Amino acid sequence: xxxPKSMKRVAMKSALSSKVKEENVLVIDSLKMxxxxxxxxxxxxxxxSVKKALIVTGDVEMNAYKSARNIEGITMVPCNNINVYxxxxxxxxxxxxxxxxxxxxxxx
Numbered sequence: 001x002x003x004p005k006s007m008k009r010v011a012m013k014s015a016l017s018s019k020v021k022e023e024n025v026l027v028i029d030s031l032k033m034x035x036x037x038x039x040x041x042x043x044x045x046x047x048x049s050v051k052k053a054l055i056v057t058g059d060v061e062m063n064a065y066k067s068a069r070n071i072e073g074i075t076m077v078p079c080n081n082i083n084v085y086x087x088x089x090x091x092x093x094x095x096x097x098x099x100x101x102x103x104x105x106x107x108x
Contacts, residue, residue, distance in 0.1 A: 058098020
């Protein structure tokens, strides 16, 4: 049995607003990287004081994805693949500016 779209939208809005209320949302300009370097991504996350996070991008950022996939506790997805479970599962939610715009278009 499938969950109705309206119920999915309400759950997503609730999960996002919960993260905002808890002040567990970070918005960054972009994650464009010239080359896939795990060290670069790890340093960025260390500066942000993040250990367990879901990183949401506007589009697929392959170099950033490759840089983050080997870091324990970090998952990166484009905004069209986010789900309520992942938002609730991770301590922090890191969004790029593009992701924020796309999420606002869909859920605002």
